[in-house]
Amino acid sequence: MWVALRWDWNLDGWIITVGVLSAVAAALLGNFLVLRRMSLLGDAISHAVLPGLAAAFMITSSRNSLPMFLGAVIVGVLTAFFTEWIRSVGDVDEGASMGVVFTSLFALGLVMIVQAADHVDLDPSCVLYGAIEMTPLDKISVAGFAVPRAALSLGIVALANLAFVTLFMKELKLSSFDPALATTTGFNATLMHYLLMILVAVTAVASFESVGNILVVAMFVVPPAAAYMLTDRLTTMILISVIIAASSAVLGHIAALTVPGWFGYRSTTTAGMMAVVAGLILLFAVAFAPRHGIVVKRVRHHLLGLSILADDVVALLYRMDERGESLRLNANQLATVFLVDRFSIRAVLRWLRLRDQIERSSDGYNLTNEGRTRAQGLIRSHRLWEQYLVTLAGIDADRIHDKAESLEHFTDAELRSRLDQETNAPTVDPHGRPIPNEERS
């Protein structure tokens, strides 16, 4: 397949450059949109700018890009403004007010365009959305180099966003997490909000008039969302989101050229594939993020369950020895005792044998010395907790077992010695069983 890749640096190189610039510019600001729960603003603006374009066209009666750009940006900012206004004045939930505003503006724009279309053909889809594949064709000369116009404009936007985010990092952080505190510390959170909204509008308009709307709408949300899954620090989140945005732009273009080839077609839409690749990265982050990933959390949960089961097994063997029972339990019987499936108990028993904590005899399992030390610590925790709950928390002796049972797994030697002090170093628990001594290692 790679052989089939028709690569032309003068074409594909520029497409990737434009894609990366647009993606990075959007992702930089997107972090704050995601944190402020305004992720859908990019989508709203991309629909809402229509009346701005139509008005610019009606006033100047030309399709000159500067007035169109200005008109679109103004309406984009107005979208954010109206949304905020309806939310606060009308007491309407954020999503709903956004929905009301952008659909109304889009409809208004559509009516205006149809009115204007009497004079000149103004196709909404053609006015609104450029295509990233076309960007290398529209070049202008900058300092002797022929550079696509889109690369230049998006480069400027990306730099402006970068400057904004680095210069106002502290203010943005504070006003995103705690606008009230931001206002009391002396800078204007509302001003910050509208500065951000202006840049979002500029980025959105600059992007979708050159590379299409779907790319920028995706890049406002998806890379920051993936970064949010991966870290808890804002600076790291911004860095990661930029890296994800840039790599999904690069990989997206390559995928657009290669993937359809596997099914016997030529290339497909680059912007769409960039969004898809970003989505796949998000999917990966959602599943495997080291702390918050769904799969990782499941696995961690399962491992914790197994380690608690291992605790319970050694504690049971210890108690049986203590009572002097000669009966030995095999794996199936242990599974019945602990109400777990046989697979889990086998895994736990194998793990305990690997760590030399139990050994297998002809009729079942025995604790080794190492296993006895572990069990002793657990039993000591359990009985100290029972003593503590009865003497200091005043709970009835017949209701303490379950609490002690869950606490024993999370009690280390240090906590045990403090419990020991608090309960005046008892030798027997409330049920009259001996509390084993702390094993010194």
Next chain:
Amino acid sequence: MSWRDLLLLQDYNTRVVVSSTALLGCAAGLVGTFTLLRKRALMGDALSHATLPGIALAFIIATATGHNGKSLTVLLFGACITGLMGVAVILVLRNSTRLKEDTALGAVLSVFFGAGMALLGVVQQMKGGHAAGLEAFIYGKTASMGFNDAMLISGVAFVCVLVCLLLFKEFKLLCFDEAFAGSRGVPIVLLDLALMALVVMVCIVGLQAVGLILMIALLVIPAAAARFWTQQLSTIVFISAGLGAAGGMTGAAMSAAFANLPSGATIVLVCSLFFLFSMVFGTNRGVLVRFLRRRRMNRSVARQHLLRAIYEVLESSGDFDQRAVSFASLLDKRSWSAKRLSRSIQSAAQDNLLDQTDGQVHLTDEGINEASRLTRQHRLWELYLITYAEIAPSKVDRDADAIEHVLEPEVVLELEALLKASHANVPPSPHALGTES
């Protein structure tokens, strides 16, 4: 076409279009109320974008296996599948990760739409792909709606109304107190899915008939507008469905009457006008009503402050026979401007609580009764705070100031019982009465 023809729906085509958009508006308004109350107003937005890859994929698979890719059933089936997938992903992202609702919506919307665009890019290269008319799914063609579309819409609207009526109580619980509903044994996830399935259904028939933007608008705007009129859920649902139907009908009729009005956009704009009107004039949460309510409250608070201030001045001078105080002494009493003070004095004078003669304010019989009642209320609360909440006497004035205006007679009776206060007289102030800074 004359107005009479239009109003009586003489023309067959107009009749089909107007009645279907009205039905669609009604169904969307109904379902939209519940999604709005679940703070998922833009679910329709995400969903309708998520149907695109399904449409494209259904076309590709059907064509590749030698079936008719343009068959409406096939395309709708594909749209349903990816629409439901989108909903599932949104619910998973919201419920099992730290991502918030809006981020989940935005991510699903853009990624699914991106996938749809990529698939459409492939469709363009297929034989007959250009003629597939798949774009019509995105933008919709209201004016050319046929009898089949109308039947489909009526069917879906009927199902929506039926499900909403049958599950009304459950949906209500789901919207207002999910946790409580769960504790009562209501299957939350199933209900949520049922609601989302309704949204998917409405979206898909609507998309195909009227287009993406109009569909989002019909799901959001009538419901948001209805909330300004009442608190009662059954009434909200009713108004929202009514507004949706009225919007759909008026918009479609207007676009049929005037040459240059695209029907979808006109329907949205009519709905937006309904929304604006409701936002301003809504009888329950409307801006105007809330403004008037707040002004009435402010006035009554100002009146109560004035009367208590007069009482306290009278108390310090001991002049309960003449019941006259000077304007200047009142001005010193609180931090109010001379203008505001004289305005409250005037309004109180209009209600015969006091009369004023050059710089002197004189309480009438009615006025002194009211003033002593208010002062008593204020001090009872202060005493209560000092005795039972153990707040220092120097600090209670402000707290009592905030609550005295909303004390009900029953609460006052309870305070009397608690403090063993006698029924008639005003207790002395528990703190020094100075001029307020």
